[in-house]
Amino acid sequence: MANQKAFGNEQLMTLTKVFCQTCHFDSVYILAALFTDTASDKCRQTTQTFKTAMKKPRTILFLATCLILSGAGCSTMHVAPITSGSADSYVEHEQIDGLVVGVRPMTDKAEVKETFKIDLLDKGLLPILVVAENKSPTVSFIIPREKVGVLDNATGITSASQRKKVTSSSGEVMANTGAVLVGLGGYALPLAVIGMPLEFTGMQKQSNASIIEFNLADNEFYTHTLGPGDKAQGFIYYQLPKDAAALSNCHVVAEAKNPATGETTAFDFPLNINLPK
Amino acid sequence: MNPMKNKLFVRLCVFGSALASLLLAGCASVSNAPFTGYTAQEKIHLKVAVNITDELLAAKNDKWNIPIGEFIATNAPVLAQNTFDEVIRVRNGQVPATENVGAVLTPKVAYLTRTIGATGGGESIVDMKVEWTLSDPKGNAVWVDTIDGRSSASTRSNYKKVARAALEDLLTRSQQAISSAAAIREFAQKEVVSKNSEGAGAGQ
Numbered sequence: 001m002a003n004q005k006a007f008g009n010e011q012l013m014t015l016t017k018v019f020c021q022t023c024h025f026d027s028v029y030i031l032a033a034l035f036t037d038t039a040s041d042k043c044r045q046t047t048q049t050f051k052t053a054m055k056k057p058r059t060i061l062f063l064a065t066c067l068i069l070s071g072a073g074c075s076t077m078h079v080a081p082i083t084s085g086s087a088d089s090y091v092e093h094e095q096i097d098g099l100v101v102g103v104r105p106m107t108d109k110a111e112v113k114e115t116f117k118i119d120l121l122d123k124g125l126l127p128i129l130v131v132a133e134n135k136s137p138t139v140s141f142i143i144p145r146e147k148v149g150v151l152d153n154a155t156g157i158t159s160a161s162q163r164k165k166v167t168s169s170s171g172e173v174m175a176n177t178g179a180v181l182v183g184l185g186g187y188a189l190p191l192a193v194i195g196m197p198l199e200f201t202g203m204q205k206q207s208n209a210s211i212i213e214f215n216l217a218d219n220e221f222y223t224h225t226l227g228p229g230d231k232a233q234g235f236i237y238y239q240l241p242k243d244a245a246a247l248s249n250c251h252v253v254a255e256a257k258n259p260a261t262g263e264t265t266a267f268d269f270p271l272n273i274n275l276p277k
Numbered sequence: 278m279n280p281m282k283n284k285l286f287v288r289l290c291v292f293g294s295a296l297a298s299l300l301l302a303g304c305a306s307v308s309n310a311p312f313t314g315y316t317a318q319e320k321i322h323l324k325v326a327v328n329i330t331d332e333l334l335a336a337k338n339d340k341w342n343i344p345i346g347e348f349i350a351t352n353a354p355v356l357a358q359n360t361f362d363e364v365i366r367v368r369n370g371q372v373p374a375t376e377n378v379g380a381v382l383t384p385k386v387a388y389l390t391r392t393i394g395a396t397g398g399g400e401s402i403v404d405m406k407v408e409w410t411l412s413d414p415k416g417n418a419v420w421v422d423t424i425d426g427r428s429s430a431s432t433r434s435n436y437k438k439v440a441r442a443a444l445e446d447l448l449t450r451s452q453q454a455i456s457s458a459a460a461i462r463e464f465a466q467k468e469v470v471s472k473n474s475e476g477a478g479a480g481q
Contacts, residue, residue, distance in 0.1 A: 210390070
């Protein structure tokens with residue numbers, strides 16, 4: 001009997017934990033421990049205390065408020081799709097042989113944070129929107145992603161989009177943006193449920209990081225062939241020099257190819273911007 | 278019988294069956310058969326070699342075990358068969374000299390990810406982008422485009438099913454993009470004219 005009792009405690013909790021975490025049911029694990037009397041001996045006293053407390057209306061109201069607040073901070077982040085105007089609506093734009101290319105460096109911190117849900121400028125990354133529109137009635141243009149970048153006149157090096165500078169090494173930094181959202185749910189709770197908001201905090205962080213990374217990649221400029229009337233848009237991400245206050249010796253460059261003739265067309269936009277502090 | 282033991286056993290059964298049903302719902306197998314739900318349409322008159330590269334076959338998402346390279350390698354020839362008149366399959370650009378192909382179609386994985394929801398019921402997105410290159414027999418690019426395929430479900434859903442849905446979305450969009458590409462149709466027309474001219478010349 002003692003052995004069977006042991007199975008109903010430690011081993012069952014382990015088994016339940018494995019199942020629940022496999023299915024992403026971390027909170028179910030905690031609730032199961034509370035309400036099925038299968039909690040380990042270590043939790044049993046706490047569970048009894050919690051059950052007694054749950055009989056009091058004040059406690060129920062308090063817990064309900066905590067759950068609502070923590071739940072409100074634990075929704076999956078949503079990012080609105082990026083829209084752009086016509087290529088010639090941007091201050092920096094150029095038309096050659098019917099192909100119009102417009103560029104817009106995004107230097108407003110609030111706009112960057114709203115668009116990407118992370119302050120890229122703070123991370124040393126400048127997002128530059130590139131919009132290409134084919135106004136030729138007969139010719140197609142291939143614009144390879146590796147031919148769209150930033151030329152540094154000082155070094156003569158053209159850098160293609162550097163998204164991975166943020167997503168590969170700063171995953172934890174991105175993930176921390178989730179911590180603010182669940183801060184409201186992180187205050188004192190009865191011991192038996194203290195694990196719940198902490199679990200949500202971890203899941204929220206992971207979720208936010210995955211969505212931010214996806215958003216950056218999804219909105220990057222990829223290789224396209226623009227037929228007559230077609231339009232393509234996307235960002236290139238430029239790694240700023242350390243402690244840079246302004247960019248005055250760089251150009252956004254792009255090259256398009258006419259597949260029928262093999263001719264290439266080059267676009268060049270000088271960058272002359274002050275960076276926010 | 279010990280009432281405590283009975284109570285525990287009942288609770289175990291209830292809890293276990295609930296967990297099992299949830300697990301099984303997420304663990305159904307996913308078909309690896311090529312996708313065949315393409316739109317029936319007039320095919321492009323071109324003999325195309327579908328080029329499967331080692332780089333493509335190696336492409337996968339280790340974290341989620343989504344072998345996208347293998348998915349594309351399996352499906353690219355079927356996609357091409359539904360889009361072009363005549364299709365052969367080649368590896369790493371090695372087109373046999375006896376095969377008089379008009380163009381080579383090469384797929385390359387540009388991006389693959391799976392986002393996770395903040396909770397088990399939160400939305401999870403599988404997104405995959407493939408860059409398709411159609412080049413002439415000399416290797417000059419005729420058309421290159423990056424096609425996006427996407428699907429979403431709750432985080433606790435079987436992610437392989439979601440990946441399969443994203444793949445099918447990508448293949449459908451790829452067929453549409455290739456079929457409607459002005460550059461490809463223009464190139465195919467030139468090839469037909471060129472072959473007719475050669476045939477007429479040989480006849481004379």
